[in-house]
Amino acid sequence: MSHPHPELGPPPPLPEHGLRIVALGGLGEIGRNMAVFEFEGRLLIVDCGVLFPEPDQPGVDLILPDFEYIRGRLDDIEAVVLTHAHEDHIGAVPYLLRERRDIPLVGAKLTLALIEAKLTEHRIQPVKQEVVEGQRHRYGPFECEFFAVNHSIPDALAVAVRTPAGIVLHTGDFKMDQLPMDGRLTDLGGFARLGAEGVDLLMSDSTNSEVPGFVTSERDIAPVIDDVIRTAEKRIIVACFASHIHRVQQAIDSAEKYGRKVALIGRSMVRNMGVARDLGYLRVPPGLLVDSREIEEWPPEDVVLICTGSQGEPMAALSRMANRDHPIRVAEGDTVLLASSLVPGNETAVNKVINGLTRWGARVVHKGNALVHVSGHAAAGELLYVLNATKPSNFMPVHGEWRHLRAHAKLARLTGVPDENIVIAEDGVVVDLLDGQAKVVGAVPAGYVFVDGTSVGDITEVALKDRRILGDEGFISVVVVVDTTTGKLSGGPEITARGSGIDPDSLDLVIPQIERALQDAAADGVADVQQIRRVLRRTLGRWVSDSYRRRPMIIPVVVEI
Amino acid sequence: MSHPHPELGPPPPLPEHGLRIVALGGLGEIGRNMAVFEFEGRLLIVDCGVLFPEPDQPGVDLILPDFEYIRGRLDDIEAVVLTHAHEDHIGAVPYLLRERRDIPLVGAKLTLALIEAKLTEHRIQPVKQEVVEGQRHRYGPFECEFFAVNHSIPDALAVAVRTPAGIVLHTGDFKMDQLPMDGRLTDLGGFARLGAEGVDLLMSDSTNSEVPGFVTSERDIAPVIDDVIRTAEKRIIVACFASHIHRVQQAIDSAEKYGRKVALIGRSMVRNMGVARDLGYLRVPPGLLVDSREIEEWPPEDVVLICTGSQGEPMAALSRMANRDHPIRVAEGDTVLLASSLVPGNETAVNKVINGLTRWGARVVHKGNALVHVSGHAAAGELLYVLNATKPSNFMPVHGEWRHLRAHAKLARLTGVPDENIVIAEDGVVVDLLDGQAKVVGAVPAGYVFVDGTSVGDITEVALKDRRILGDEGFISVVVVVDTTTGKLSGGPEITARGSGIDPDSLDLVIPQIERALQDAAADGVADVQQIRRVLRRTLGRWVSDSYRRRPMIIPVVVEI
Structure with missing residues (x-):
């Protein structure tokens, strides 16, 4: 995703007593949720999920957060807190643990059991610490308190992160079903108690912020x-x-x-x-x-x-x-x-x-003709409850595309959070909480890392662009053989076309044109392989464009013998 | 689209006094609406639209009905009735007129004006006959009566086709806005009058048949x-x-x-x-x-x-x-x-x-957050009005995917049309109305015809399959030069990869494997180009699969000198 704050440079050093928050995913998109907290040189990560590819990312299996920001500092990570076991919150854990196996995974019983079953398939045995709602645990300088939240999977948690910089409440994914199947309510009372204590920053699930009202039970x-x-x-x-x-x-x-x-x-x-x-x-x-x-x-x-x-x-x-x-x-x-x-x-x-x-x-x-599904994410009416219960000094909408982040920001404004204390950040934007004020201070790279087959990160935007051209238009390759001793064309042109929709028989029409272009080029003294390739590309490309108004990828190959 | 009635063969000859109906589009899909009526050797066409491609039809601009069924009988066409000027009802007219320029186009004033403006861009001057609701006109053996219908474009018409075989009412696209902007109501009274006379077959718009109730005005x-x-x-x-x-x-x-x-x-x-x-x-x-x-x-x-x-x-x-x-x-x-x-x-x-x-x-x-759009198609409640007003002996849902056709059939059943008189047909299915009974009697080809750039029909399913592979996985080509006089490898292997996401440097690793495979093959007496290609494909394909778990398209090229 392109960056919305093109003016943002690398962040300044984190001031003492400041808490730094960088989302490597989940802001400006629905998926690959991952937030990195930093205090006094130590890191705490909340969630580490995957994003599923869209049609314009062909052949991609998964999209991971870019770990580059933390890659040099893996030993500074105190823990990864997993709020619940959905793929967009845990799916990238195996890839993170490949980089450092013994990062402790913190989560509720079911969450850890499901991630462990997944890691077994990756042949990784994780270091786990099970937590229960209501508990407090310290991971380095981060004191975490866990709250029950209701979601479309059991055992989901919100987490409050306490540091000397203040209290940050991260809701994870949640909704506020008041008659949940398992009787496990979102702990609004706990949120209110935290609000009374003083929530310096609320990071809250924005997925359904555009949906008015309340989610059906x-x-x-x-x-x-x-x-x-x-x-x-x-x-x-x-x-x-x-x-x-x-x-x-x-x-x-x-x-x-x-x-x-x-x-x-x-x-x-x-x-x-x-x-x-x-x-x-x-x-x-x-x-x-x-x-x-x-x-x-x-x-x-x-x-x-x-x-x-x-x-x-x-x-x-x-x-x-x-x-x-x-x-x-x-x-x-x-x-x-x-x-x-x-x-x-x-x-x-x-x-x-x-x-x-x-x-x-x-x-x-299906949900279009019967009430057979309800969303797992709080709608606007429920989000207002959380905003009013926690009365945050600062607000940062998370888990959402731009439309959802803006809609959630508007809800925060309506409940009284001052405009200047609302931070809409995209992936990679660096937010510092310092002296009670959340502020954007810079940005770090947070691009897509594509998983395709067994490889991670080999597929680049360039390869995807090639795939899009190949997928829309196919290709035509033309091979010629050049004798380097004589400098003369001694084989080909051999033309191969796939997916171009061009009648193979009509390709015979272009061969004389290519031969003539090569003869003309030779007469002009063209002998260099690069130049011959250019002649081939130009001649073939122009013919296809003129004859068919198409733009397949043109692949000129010159073999020297 | 694959065929739902695999058992259907070509239809028998049309019995005398029978009316034959073949939809070349619009049944089993939303788009490229086109129905061909035949009586005593003469043809009447209702609509001739395009379908817009889906993501798995990459690079395709438009999809046309297959005109093959009528290609040998263009002179039998009395007229093309255009119910309204939406692309899915008129978009393929320029392509049909390319095959016979003087087919009369019949429609309301605005419909004809808009198709004419479009045809001007194709440099075609059509033969037009303007009609007005309430009028009756005869085109060969087909007596057509036109009815006003309300839709998301002005001047939309339904058409009743009278032949000695009976009365068929084709609604075109419609809804039943009771307070339309221009005061032009769907002529339910006219439908009822036709119903009193006896509608032998109703062909009615199914787009919104799954939507309960009524469309907002x-x-x-x-x-x-x-x-x-x-x-x-x-x-x-x-x-x-x-x-x-x-x-x-x-x-x-x-x-x-x-x-x-x-x-x-x-x-x-x-x-x-x-x-x-x-x-x-x-x-x-x-x-x-x-x-x-x-x-x-x-x-x-x-x-x-x-x-x-x-x-x-x-x-x-x-x-x-x-x-x-x-x-x-x-x-x-x-x-x-x-x-x-x-x-x-x-x-x-x-x-x-x-x-x-x-x-x-x-x-x-947008329609997701405000009432800024209403559908142009009658919902289930409105469709019931039309079924009850026309009391058809036979019913054939049109303009819809399977889900819509089945839902509409269910509505017809509820209003009393007997099961055995409801015909759910897909594109190409031949329906005969004979002695008051509509029946499926066979099928004709009605596949997709793809428009890409200037060409119509050159893109085949094979080319699209190639595009899907290329778009998902890219390709790797390997070129070798073989001296036919000596039978020896005298150039290459030269490897080119695009969109494969494979590290170009790693391609050097496979070259010795290919050289070895070719040497082994030569030692085994392999000299034929086809066989060499197979060796190249197998060696390269196996290496990519083993190293990357990917399946790019493998293109082996052997140039003989």
Whole structure:
């Protein structure tokens, strides 16, 4: 992402007693949340997540925060506090631990169990410190107090960071469900107590700051899901996030009630629900679960499949079912329940899945036609409660794109935070809390680090630009062989075109033009490989442009023999 | 699009007195609407639109219906009836007229004026026949009666096609605004009269069939738009579709009221509003319009810019303003009004535009945070009115993806159309209306025809697949030169990689492997170019996969000298 404060240079040294905050992700985007706190030379990190790529980042698997800012100071890190176990908060931990394995990971029981299961796949055994809401722990100069918050995964925490520079409350992701499934409320009382003590800076989740009002309680969607399962005729397929334990619980409860067996489908679903069950976060009646490989042996009216793929991920089971590319054949009378949000950017993919399933005769129930999902993030009405409870001296909206950060800033203004104490920062912007005032003092690099296959950071913006050109227009390469002893063309031109949409037969038309251009160039004394390449590129490029009004990538290759 | 009725073969000959209907677009997709009616060897076409490409159709400009079905029978076409002037109903007309210039175009005044302006750019002078609602006209064996319908463009028509086979009512796109801006209601009374006479087949717009209830009246959004313009501090930028004359009228009316000048920006906006103004569909007070090139000379608080780009099109003015790549510099206090729907597939692009504009300080008002747009398509409640008024013997939902067609079919069932008289067809499915019964009798090819640059149909699915691979993974090419007289390798390997994200220096590592593989192959007697290519592909592909877990396109080139 380009930088909004082009005038910002590197920050000055951090003054004594000042607290420095640099978000390496999550500001100006939804994802890769990571905030670095610094006090007296020591660092505390809150969250370390990934961002999922957009269509204009083709072939990219994941996007990480750029660790460059902390790379030379890994030994200064006291701990990484993980507020909860969603990928956009923990997904980059394996990559950070590759750089220093023994950074302590701090979090609630489920959060640590899920990150540990993930790290096992990366063959990393982490150093963990489990915490519980209400506790205080010191990590170097940072005294952290943990607060329960309600979110779409159990065990989420907010964290207050106390240093001599003041008290900073970081909410993590949260909402304020007043009748949560597990009875675990966001600790608004704790926030108010902290507010009475004096919150010097509030960093609060902005994801839903544009949404007016309040998020519906999880409790209100349970009857809807129950009804879908009760009235379904044939097979039921429930798709949701692999971390949404409460949603899976709802499906399991209804399946049991109506005498259906349950199969879990998808590696991350099986892994996470195994962890959740072992720790007591998911209640599964004995004998209810059946192996997904045996599910075809049960009559359709006796099963509920719970799977991933609710975002239309092309390789997930649900997409493959929609394309009839999966052993489970969706048929007339089946019901598919998409019990999840629609993450921005996935609209087209999810629409394809809905249409595919509908075509085969399934009834598809989704948030567009039934109340089968509620957001995990506080809407504007709830955000006001937190602002009013904490009465922060300074406010910095986090976790959001520009539209969300600005909308949240406006809410803070309405509750009385003075304009000059509201800091809208993007990734990499350096904010110092000094003498009770938060201020932007500079910026550090915080660009995207792309993961593609096994490599991290090899894919650059240049490679992505090449991919975009290749993806839109294809390429044409032309090879000629030059004899260096005689300086004469002794092979080719050999032309290869892929993805260009240009009739291969018509390529014969350009060969004489290229030969003539090379002869002319030779007559003018052109012998240098670079110059020959230029002649090839120009001749071929002009022909394609004139004949087809297209701009494929032109690749001239000169082989010297 | 793959075919849902894989068992369908070519249709039998059309029985005498039977009416045949083949949609070449618009069924199973939103766009490229085109229905071909056939009776006693003569053809009538209703609409001829384009479909806009999705992200997995990279580099494609437009998608046309496949004219192959009618290509050999162009002289049998009596007329093309155009229900209204939206691109998804008229956009492919220039391509059809390229095949036969004198096909008569039938439509209302504004529809014909807008298609004519478009055809002028293609240097085609069409044969036109203007019609007015309430009229009946005969085109060969087809007697057509036209009905006023209300839509998001003026002058939209439904058409009833009478033949001895029965009465077919095709609604075109419509909604049922009961207080329309121009007072032109959808002619429900006419539909009822036709119903009393006996509608043998209803073909009705399914776009919003999943949306419960009724579309808000255009009239209800006027005060919202007025309020946005009244209260704006600085510059106002209104973005909407270039054909939405009523929306532009609302902006112009408010601009005049609050003493602001108006500039139109965007080629299609200027062209269409010129046509609309000339014909009296748009009222512009004298002196209100200023040239867009002079707009920077007016104080920001004195202007309203009306532009295209509401779908986040990257080359449109609005996107370029969001990226600070436009002479008009959006600044703190400016207001941007996106007075349009969000067409599925454009969510990511529009979100980028909103974030970009917000970053520079603009207030962005859009359908997500204010009632500034209503749909142009009847919701389920309105569709029921049409079903009940026409009481069709047979029903065929049109204009929609599978989810919409199925939802509309369900509405028809609820109003009493028997299941066996509801035909859900996809593009290319042949439906015969014979002895009062509509039936699927076969299928004809109706694939996508891609327009890219100046060429139509050159881009195939194979080329698109290549583009997707190139766009996701890039390519690596390896060139070797083989001396055919000696059979020996006499140049290369020369390796070129683009978009692969592979460290160019590391490519040196694979060259010895390739040389060794070629030597081994030569020792085994491999001399054939095809075989050498295979060796190159295998060696390079395996190295990339093992070293990087990637699958770029591998392009082996053997030049013989």
